[in-house]
Amino acid sequence: MSTISFEAPRGMRDFYPEDMVWRNRIFDAWRDAAEHFGFQNYDACVVESLELLQRKSGEEVSEQIYAFEDKSGRKLALRPEMTPTLARMVAAKQKRLPFPIKWYTMAQCFRYERMTRGRKREHDQWNMDIIGSQEVLCEAEILGAAVYAMRAMGMPDEAWRIHVSSRALLGELLAVSGIAEAQHPAVFIALDKRGKISDEEIAALLCSEGLDDGAIEKTFRLLNVTSLEEATALAGENSPAIQNLKALFTIAESMGYAHLLMFDIAVIRGLSYYTGIVFEAFDAQRKFRAIFGGGRYDSLLALVGGQPTPAVGMGFGDVVVGEVLREILGEDAPIAREGYCIGYMTAAERSAAVCLATRLRTEKNRVDLSLVAQKPKHFFGKAGNSNARFAIFLGPDDVASGKVQVKDLQTRESQEINL
Amino acid sequence: MSTISFEAPRGMRDFYPEDMVWRNRIFDAWRDAAEHFGFQNYDACVVESLELLQRKSGEEVSEQIYAFEDKSGRKLALRPEMTPTLARMVAAKQKRLPFPIKWYTMAQCFRYERMTRGRKREHDQWNMDIIGSQEVLCEAEILGAAVYAMRAMGMPDEAWRIHVSSRALLGELLAVSGIAEAQHPAVFIALDKRGKISDEEIAALLCSEGLDDGAIEKTFRLLNVTSLEEATALAGENSPAIQNLKALFTIAESMGYAHLLMFDIAVIRGLSYYTGIVFEAFDAQRKFRAIFGGGRYDSLLALVGGQPTPAVGMGFGDVVVGEVLREILGEDAPIAREGYCIGYMTAAERSAAVCLATRLRTEKNRVDLSLVAQKPKHFFGKAGNSNARFAIFLGPDDVASGKVQVKDLQTRESQEINL
Numbered sequence: 132m133s134t135i136s137f138e139a140p141r142g143m144r145d146f147y148p149e150d151m152v153w154r155n156r157i158f159d160a161w162r163d164a165a166e167h168f169g170f171q172n173y174d175a176c177v178v179e180s181l182e183l184l185q186r187k188s189g190e191e192v193s194e195q196i197y198a199f200e201d202k203s204g205r206k207l208a209l210r211p212e213m214t215p216t217l218a219r220m221v222a223a224k225q226k227r228l229p230f231p232i233k234w235y236t237m238a239q240c241f242r243y244e245r246m247t248r249g250r251k252r253e254h255d256q257w258n259m260d261i262i263g264s265q266e267v268l269c270e271a272e273i274l275g276a277a278v279y280a281m282r283a284m285g286m287p288d289e290a291w292r293i294h295v296s297s298r299a300l301l302g303e304l305l306a307v308s309g310i311a312e313a314q315h316p317a318v319f320i321a322l323d324k325r326g327k328i329s330d331e332e333i334a335a336l337l338c339s340e341g342l343d344d345g346a347i348e349k350t351f352r353l354l355n356v357t358s359l360e361e362a363t364a365l366a367g368e369n370s371p372a373i374q375n376l377k378a379l380f381t382i383a384e385s386m387g388y389a390h391l392l393m394f395d396i397a398v399i400r401g402l403s404y405y406t407g408i409v410f411e412a413f414d415a416q417r418k419f420r421a422i423f424g425g426g427r428y429d430s431l432l433a434l435v436g437g438q439p440t441p442a443v444g445m446g447f448g449d450v451v452v453g454e455v456l457r458e459i460l461g462e463d464a465p466i467a468r469e470g471y472c473i474g475y476m477t478a479a480e481r482s483a484a485v486c487l488a489t490r491l492r493t494e495k496n497r498v499d500l501s502l503v504a505q506k507p508k509h510f511f512g513k514a515g516n517s518n519a520r521f522a523i524f525l526g527p528d529d530v531a532s533g534k535v536q537v538k539d540l541q542t543r544e545s546q547e548i549n550l
Numbered sequence: 551m552s553t554i555s556f557e558a559p560r561g562m563r564d565f566y567p568e569d570m571v572w573r574n575r576i577f578d579a580w581r582d583a584a585e586h587f588g589f590q591n592y593d594a595c596v597v598e599s600l601e602l603l604q605r606k607s608g609e610e611v612s613e614q615i616y617a618f619e620d621k622s623g624r625k626l627a628l629r630p631e632m633t634p635t636l637a638r639m640v641a642a643k644q645k646r647l648p649f650p651i652k653w654y655t656m657a658q659c660f661r662y663e664r665m666t667r668g669r670k671r672e673h674d675q676w677n678m679d680i681i682g683s684q685e686v687l688c689e690a691e692i693l694g695a696a697v698y699a700m701r702a703m704g705m706p707d708e709a710w711r712i713h714v715s716s717r718a719l720l721g722e723l724l725a726v727s728g729i730a731e732a733q734h735p736a737v738f739i740a741l742d743k744r745g746k747i748s749d750e751e752i753a754a755l756l757c758s759e760g761l762d763d764g765a766i767e768k769t770f771r772l773l774n775v776t777s778l779e780e781a782t783a784l785a786g787e788n789s790p791a792i793q794n795l796k797a798l799f800t801i802a803e804s805m806g807y808a809h810l811l812m813f814d815i816a817v818i819r820g821l822s823y824y825t826g827i828v829f830e831a832f833d834a835q836r837k838f839r840a841i842f843g844g845g846r847y848d849s850l851l852a853l854v855g856g857q858p859t860p861a862v863g864m865g866f867g868d869v870v871v872g873e874v875l876r877e878i879l880g881e882d883a884p885i886a887r888e889g890y891c892i893g894y895m896t897a898a899e900r901s902a903a904v905c906l907a908t909r910l911r912t913e914k915n916r917v918d919l920s921l922v923a924q925k926p927k928h929f930f931g932k933a934g935n936s937n938a939r940f941a942i943f944l945g946p947d948d949v950a951s952g953k954v955q956v957k958d959l960q961t962r963e964s965q966e967i968n969l
Contacts, residue, residue, distance in 0.1 A: 135599075136599065136602075137639070137642035137854075137855075137856075138642070139638075140595070140597055140624065141624065143597055145595075145639055146594060147592055147639065148591060148592055151591040154593070155591065167911050167917065168916075168917070168919075169891075169917055169918025169919065171567035171570070172567060173564075173565055173566055173567055173570060174564075175562075175563070175565065176562035176563055176658075176672050178559055178562055178672070179559065182555075183554055197597075201616065203560075207559055219555075219556045220556070229932065229935075233918070233921075239596065241597075243620060253595050266921050268900070268904070268921050272921070275908075275911075382904055385904045386904060435554060437556075470586075472588075481687070482801075485687070485690075485804045489806060496586070497587075498586065498587065498588055499652070500588065502650045502652075502680065502685050502687050502691070503650070503683060513648065519588075
């Protein structure tokens with residue numbers, strides 16, 4: 132029979148056990164952080180209706196959707212992000228849910244796009260959303276949980292920063308500059324492309340949206356605002372957007388992560404539905420793409436046909452953070468040794484080994500029981516390369532005496548136990 | 551803007567937080583069992599190449615594959631099961647992997663089929679596989695981990711049984727009955743349909759495979775064998791298949807789950823690649839479909855073009871076990887209360903509440919901090935309905951005195967702590 136490719140489909144990832152060590156480090160930190168901050172877990176199928184995804188998604192994403200028809204001709208797709216699904220699920224039970232709700236999920240998402248470094252066609256994304264409250268404490272809680280997760284993964288505080296801005300503030304500043312509100316959405320989309328395309332191309336985009344040269348110049352000048360003080364001078368002390376940002380920085384102080392926040396007017400976020408504070412986290416060197424991002428999107432539910440409801444959300448993919456962690460901690464970041472390996476010399480000792488394994492497992496220990504009889508040298512070689520903390524090898528003498536040595540693979544010490 | 555459907559696509563499931571309590575109970579038990587038995591975690595994308603899936607899958611599954619083309623015309627599909635992916639991943643690194651390997655995964659799988667009770671178009675499946683050993687200890691370890699998981703979910707031993715048979719044994723018995731080996735695969739497929747179609751239809755299937763009336767009668771007579779002793783009398787004491795089954799029962803005795811095993815010659819398994827021991831678990835009442843199933847499949851790797859390698863595997867879906875658990879434990883099976891709820895009377899107490907929440911979270915507690923100021927009655931009502939163990943409400947007097955009451959929602963007792 133002819134062989135077929137052993138590769139995963141293009142852009143899709145395989146995770147061998149050695150890869151899972153990294154992935155589980157990330158997933159465990161996500162889950163742990165969300166649970167510690169009192170978020171409730173939800174999930175949905177990776178397949179969604181194409182109509183829902185097209186309704187909600189930004190223009191760029193819509194072209195990148197993996198769409199297909201099922202055998203009844205239903206138009207389906209692999210979701211590119213979780214937010215449309217969240218909006219649908221919340222809208223379906225909007226009258227019964229105990230708002231404000233704090234929900235999280237870890238979801239595989241797909242985008243068909245050209246393959247470049249760090250860009251796969253699928254990734255896993257941690258989403259946290261708080262729906263039903265306008266309090267800036269929502270933003271603070273979501274950022275607090277993200278900080279908790281980063282620390283749980285072993286990321287040092289000095290290695291990264293959360294860049295914070297506000298769509299509402301930028302809107303106020305554009306208004307002060309005399310740019311009509313109707314043009315703001317197009318300006319946001321154009322400015323978000325900064326760094327990806329040249330400033331000349333952005334200027335051309337703004338021009339095609341009807342901004343004259345003076346308005347374009349004023350727009351670029353706004354991007355030179357480098358501090359919240361400067362922004363305050365332009366927008367005024369009474370600006371709701373400024374007061375909101377300052378309140379966030381104050382709560383972050385109480386929560387112990389204000390030193391991780393920096394005001395950055397260049398943070399826009401690509402999707403059109405953000406309405407208030409927006410944020411993106413980057414490694415301090417800015418070598419990698421954004422680690423996570425999100426913000427307030429008070430108009431999302433109305434977009435899918437639900438009741439207008441204030442909301443804040445965050446998306447945190449597994450690819451970029453994995454690259455940053457490997458860069459900072461090294462490929463061989465240590466793994467905690469845990470549990471037992473049990474081996475045996477001949478088939479005659481196997482039954483005693485099975486009984487010992489069963490006893491240790493009943494006591495809630497992790498036990499890797501050898502499937503085949505083997506020489507001690509071979510067994511201890513494999514045990515040393517495993518993640519086990521303790522190794523036990525049963526020879527005929529051990530079974531006869533009813534006692535066996537437990538070797539601690541970390542300290543190299545041994546201790547005798549009864550069989 | 552017109553509204554769109556808030557329903558998940560047909561056959562796909564949404565998981566609200568109340569559903570996740572059940573799902574996480576199942577997933578946590580799976581993960582815990584696999585880790586305790588020393589299995590290593592692996593994973594792969596839900597999208598696979600159609601060619602791989604068609605190559606490996608049985609006839610029935612192949613018709614039910616969700617297939618589609620990506621924008622480059624690649625033929626892709628949503629996997630109906632994890633085994634082809636496992637075979638591909640192992641074949642890709644066959645020269646480097648430290649056989650025998652013990653791997654597990656929890657994977658979403660898709661089948662396009664008519665909707666009936668307990669049949670969705672997607673489900674999640676726990677897979678454990680041991681590849682590279684012919685020892686029956688492999689089967690015993692996999693069943694031992696499955697038993698561990700069932701107990702961890704709260705399933706009482708008396709509520710379920712593992713039905714065990716052997717393809718090799720049935721092959722020996724068919725040979726003894728004079729049925730040519732070339733016809734065995736077709737006989738297995740026909741017999742596996744028993745209970746789904748009538749015995750007359752099965753007889754017609756066997757007839758179309760070239761079995762004469764005598765052979766068909768002998769085949770049905772084999773299905774009346776009800777004990778391992780009876781099978782031994784037919785196959786002989788020296789039958790390798792009988793010795794293998796007896797060895798499994800002996801190890802199961804040492805591992806403490808022999809009382810859960812029962813010999814059942816009717817267990818065949820639908821897929822064509824099984825070669826030895828096969829098993830399926832059912833609720834004791836036989837009200838539901840199989841909870842999990844699997845067996846030895848020594849020829850799988852060769853099927854995808856890898857080197858022939860002995861293997862045993864198990865698939866354990868989340869749908870049937872969820873139905874059985876709800877039936878046996880009740881819809882409202884108790885959940886452990888954990889962590890804190892914190893509320894506050896007015897915005898003036900919010901800062902103290904944030905500081906207390908941060909302190910408790912730093913001490914590794916789960917804390918649900920209220921997002922809005924509220925009256926104590928409202929707060930305690932919500933706290934009582936949550937999964938939190940402790941509730942703390944901050945009023946102006948508490949902040950002034952620097953002391954607050956921690957209410958244990960389980961014991962109804964209160965204790966004072968310093969702010």
